[in-house]
Amino acid sequence: MKITLKNVGTIREAAINLVGLNVIAGPNGTGKSTIGKTVYTIIKSVKDSKKTLFQHRKRLVESICQTLFYSLQNNLQQGNLSAKNHDIKILLSNFTSPFAETLVDLLKVSDYQESHRSIIAHINLIDTFQSLDEKSKLSAKKSLNDLMGIFAQISETEEIKHSLEFMYHEMFREQVTNLTTHHSSSILLESTGDTLLNYTVSNNVDILPFSDRLTLHTVAPNLKQRILPEVTFIETPLVLQIARSLRIPYHWKDLIEKLELEPQQSNNVLGQEIYQNLVNLLKGQLVYKTNKQDFFFVPINTDDNLYVSNMASGEKTFGILQRLAYCGKLSSDHILIFDEPENHLHPQWQARLADFLTTLVDKNVSVLLTTHSATLINFLQDFSEQKHLTEKTHFYFADQGLIQDVESYEEKSDIIFKSFYDARKMGPYG
Numbered sequence: 001m002k003i004t005l006k007n008v009g010t011i012r013e014a015a016i017n018l019v020g021l022n023v024i025a026g027p028n029g030t031g032k033s034t035i036g037k038t039v040y041t042i043i044k045s046v047k048d049s050k051k052t053l054f055q056h057r058k059r060l061v062e063s064i065c066q067t068l069f070y071s072l073q074n075n076l077q078q079g080n081l082s083a084k085n086h087d088i089k090i091l092l093s094n095f096t097s098p099f100a101e102t103l104v105d106l107l108k109v110s111d112y113q114e115s116h117r118s119i120i121a122h123i124n125l126i127d128t129f130q131s132l133d134e135k136s137k138l139s140a141k142k143s144l145n146d147l148m149g150i151f152a153q154i155s156e157t158e159e160i161k162h163s164l165e166f167m168y169h170e171m172f173r174e175q176v177t178n179l180t181t182h183h184s185s186s187i188l189l190e191s192t193g194d195t196l197l198n199y200t201v202s203n204n205v206d207i208l209p210f211s212d213r214l215t216l217h218t219v220a221p222n223l224k225q226r227i228l229p230e231v232t233f234i235e236t237p238l239v240l241q242i243a244r245s246l247r248i249p250y251h252w253k254d255l256i257e258k259l260e261l262e263p264q265q266s267n268n269v270l271g272q273e274i275y276q277n278l279v280n281l282l283k284g285q286l287v288y289k290t291n292k293q294d295f296f297f298v299p300i301n302t303d304d305n306l307y308v309s310n311m312a313s314g315e316k317t318f319g320i321l322q323r324l325a326y327c328g329k330l331s332s333d334h335i336l337i338f339d340e341p342e343n344h345l346h347p348q349w350q351a352r353l354a355d356f357l358t359t360l361v362d363k364n365v366s367v368l369l370t371t372h373s374a375t376l377i378n379f380l381q382d383f384s385e386q387k388h389l390t391e392k393t394h395f396y397f398a399d400q401g402l403i404q405d406v407e408s409y410e411e412k413s414d415i416i417f418k419s420f421y422d423a424r425k426m427g428p429y430g
Helices: 032-047 049-075 081-094 097-108 112-126 134-150 156-172 237-242 250-259 269-282 313-326 347-362 374-386 409-425
Strands: 002-008 011-017 021-025 185-191 194-201 214-219 230-234 284-289 294-299 334-339 366-371 393-399 402-406
Touching: 002 032, 011 021, 011 032, 011 393, 021 032, 021 347, 021 374, 032 049, 032 156, 032 185, 032 230, 032 250, 032 334, 032 366, 049 081, 049 097, 049 134, 049 156, 081 112, 097 112, 112 134, 156 214, 156 250, 230 250, 230 313, 237 250, 237 313, 250 313, 269 284, 269 313, 269 347, 284 313, 294 313, 313 347, 334 347, 347 366, 347 374, 366 374, 374 393, 393 409
Parallel strands: 011 402, 021 366, 021 393, 230 334, 334 366
Antiparallel strands: 002 011, 002 185, 185 194, 194 214, 284 294, 393 402
16 A cells, blocks of 8 residues: 655655554654654555545534524614514524534434524524514524534435545644645555545635535545554653643544543454564563543552653653553554654663564564654664564655655665754754
8 A cells, every 4th residue: 555645744745654663754844744744644545535524514503503593692683672682592592502503413413404493593583583684694593504404314425525624724733735845645545446435625724615625536445444443642652641632633642532431352463462572671561540531551460540740751661662562553464653762761771662663563563653763773673674564564755745655775885874964064053
């Protein structure tokens, strides 16, 4: 499986393999993380399309209901006090937050018929307002008709499109097109030469909403079966300390939900083996205590509970991997996206991470990793060779809008490592 991006963020062009171990190096701001976020966006949009479609529709319902309430409130005419009091009573009885909450509950169980009844009743209520002018009434009815359009059965392709809209808002705040070229973005996902998914995002951001700028050109009929079933994006181990924050990125929330799971009965021998190895490495285990709704580290042969905030950042990184293995979330149908993990790791632990990741790849788990560390790249190269994984390992270099495959070890020395060593010659501000 391979993904090709053109004019996405700072990337002019990139083609990245998604099977085996794929390592992207390069300076800051060259689009390395954009690759991982795009892969995560696509897989989540396809595999969790019903969940993300609900979130997308829920947001629309809440937004339309809130805007409608304030619009009605602001357009009530000054004048006849009795008429205005009558209208305020209708407004507060029928158009406040319980209206949106009821519709969201109906949306959750896909009761579109009852949703339509409720919305039609509210459309009829608009005519009972005594201090609204006709223009305001027409505007309110249009909003309610737009609201009714959210409650409808749609095709799987439309479901994926809406799911992509939601995920692009969550992951990119809808800023997709290249800020330098201002050309439309294109994303292609293919497998053994067959197109699985092909879509574009036009650049006219100031004119059209994102839903109109996103165009799906090809969606394979069996896309949900052919795409990887699961993806996990690890951006920072500090996610463990903010698990209860009110507003965190979607991929952080997704990771936390996985770490809070209890393992199901399964024959995931790989997960059990990885989990035990990481227990031995950390000399303890990361646990989630439901009654306290928090993560703790429990050393081997003790009943001590160390708050996760008191763990070293590098230990948290391996604790996350340990917990994912424990919950059965590391397997051959999974892609693990790791964004610059060396930020929190001593070189000795970078070696352990390289050993661990190449072990995953040897067991047919796919890994996409971005890094600034020559040390980590060296270790990944060495362990890949030791475990005879060179055919499954790809290194890429990102610079000046391009992310290109670096095919040989000599090229790594000439391109990737040269960029690290050239940095020594620069002054403190370049």
